[in-house]
Amino acid sequence: MIILVKSKLFSYGRVLVSLAILVVFGFLKIPFESQTEQKLKDKGFRDWVPNMSAREQLTQASFIGAIGGFRSLVASIYDLRAHEAFRDKDWGSVERFRKVTTSLQPRFAKHWDLAAWDMAWNAYAYYRSKSEFSDDDLELWRIEKMIMPSYLEKGLSFAKEGAKWTPESYRLPMVIGDIYAQKYNNPKLASEWYFKSSQAKDAPSYIYRAYATQLAKCVGMEEEAYKVVSNLYNGGKVRTLTLRRDMERLEAYFVNKLVQSNSINELKEMVKKENSNYIIYDAIATHYLGEENNISLAVNAYRELVKNPKAPDFYRRKFALLIARDPANEERAYGLLKNMYLSTPQIFRRVDLIELKKIESNLNIPLNEKLIKSDASR
Numbered sequence: 001m002i003i004l005v006k007s008k009l010f011s012y013g014r015v016l017v018s019l020a021i022l023v024v025f026g027f028l029k030i031p032f033e034s035q036t037e038q039k040l041k042d043k044g045f046r047d048w049v050p051n052m053s054a055r056e057q058l059t060q061a062s063f064i065g066a067i068g069g070f071r072s073l074v075a076s077i078y079d080l081r082a083h084e085a086f087r088d089k090d091w092g093s094v095e096r097f098r099k100v101t102t103s104l105q106p107r108f109a110k111h112w113d114l115a116a117w118d119m120a121w122n123a124y125a126y127y128r129s130k131s132e133f134s135d136d137d138l139e140l141w142r143i144e145k146m147i148m149p150s151y152l153e154k155g156l157s158f159a160k161e162g163a164k165w166t167p168e169s170y171r172l173p174m175v176i177g178d179i180y181a182q183k184y185n186n187p188k189l190a191s192e193w194y195f196k197s198s199q200a201k202d203a204p205s206y207i208y209r210a211y212a213t214q215l216a217k218c219v220g221m222e223e224e225a226y227k228v229v230s231n232l233y234n235g236g237k238v239r240t241l242t243l244r245r246d247m248e249r250l251e252a253y254f255v256n257k258l259v260q261s262n263s264i265n266e267l268k269e270m271v272k273k274e275n276s277n278y279i280i281y282d283a284i285a286t287h288y289l290g291e292e293n294n295i296s297l298a299v300n301a302y303r304e305l306v307k308n309p310k311a312p313d314f315y316r317r318k319f320a321l322l323i324a325r326d327p328a329n330e331e332r333a334y335g336l337l338k339n340m341y342l343s344t345p346q347i348f349r350r351v352d353l354i355e356l357k358k359i360e361s362n363l364n365i366p367l368n369e370k371l372i373k374s375d376a377s378r
Contacts, residue, residue, distance in 0.1 A: 075104040095119065120155025120179050174203075216229055229250055264291070276308065276310070320333045334359050334360070
């Protein structure tokens with residue numbers, strides 16, 4: 001009996017000693033585990049909690065694999081499944097599988113990008129094509145008013161969620177800007193997201209130009225847009241066709257504003273004080289052409305304008321076309337226009353090419369020497 005009691009006491013003692021050792025060891029591990037946990041968080045390994053969509057779509061084995069550290073592998077498998085569903089035009093499955101991949105690897109911007117693209121572009125285009133061949137008015141209404149807008153919203157939702165998970169990357173804000181610009185025709189929201197995208201360290205330069213393009217379309221924001229566009233035009237190495245068009249359109253806006261709010265005498269006084277401001281000369285020329293139909297005075301104003309080295313090159317085109325209105329100067333004007341067309345054809349708009357074609361016809365330019373070929377000779 002005494003031996004049995006001693007044996008039990010010895011067992012209890014061993015348990016107490018073991019517990020004490022565990023407690024002490026646990027306390028000793030706290031600082032080390034805290035540091036390790038923080039390192040894992042910093043590297044993005046503690047940011048994922050599988051949501052319900054992931055749990056519903058993953059098989060038991062793949063879900064366990066994801067929890068066990070095989071998230072990348074499982075995500076790749078479901079990425080392939082999404083691609084297979086895309087080939088089958090099974091958009092419901094595409095959406096489900098994209099939810100899995102983005103849930104498993106939320107800091108991988110490409111998964112969000114693909115998900116947004118599949119919804120807002122691929123599925124949207126599929127149903128738009130389907131609507132073009134539909135003879136059922138009710139089905140057509142359902143596609144155009146319900147299904148297509150729904151996929152746009154789904155694509156936008158993927159992109160916005162991805163932007164939250166990858167704040168350091170330009171990719172998802174750019175995608176959101178694309179959707180607002182190309183699908184919703186909302187330049188204000190598009191410009192905001194393009195600007196956000198352009199501020200990322202890895203952002204390509206064309207995104208800031210996209211921001212400028214959308215900003216230039218915003219009614220009531222012309223002054224802000226002009227600052228951005230003119231800085232790009234004057235300071236940038238690349239002058240795209242869109243940038244040239246935006247620059248000309250915005251300057252025309254300010255010229256019309258000057259003409260509407262000032263008399264010719266006020267404009268002349270302004271140009272004396274601000275001789276370097278070539279836009280005022282354009283306003284004076286515009287006044288003479290509109291109010292007095294005086295080409296000669298307008299030409300004189302443009303002569304002063306084109307002397308300014310800061311004046312964009314499209315003013316030289318406007319000047320030459322203005323000179324060409326006088327039949328006596330048409331040949332000289334054509335020579336100027338020809339040189340400009342051969343060196344910088346980007347400054348010519350469609351309406352300018354029509355005028356150039358008329359000038360060539362008036363001057364009887366031989367067919368093989370014409371800059372603007374007729375449709376029959378092409």
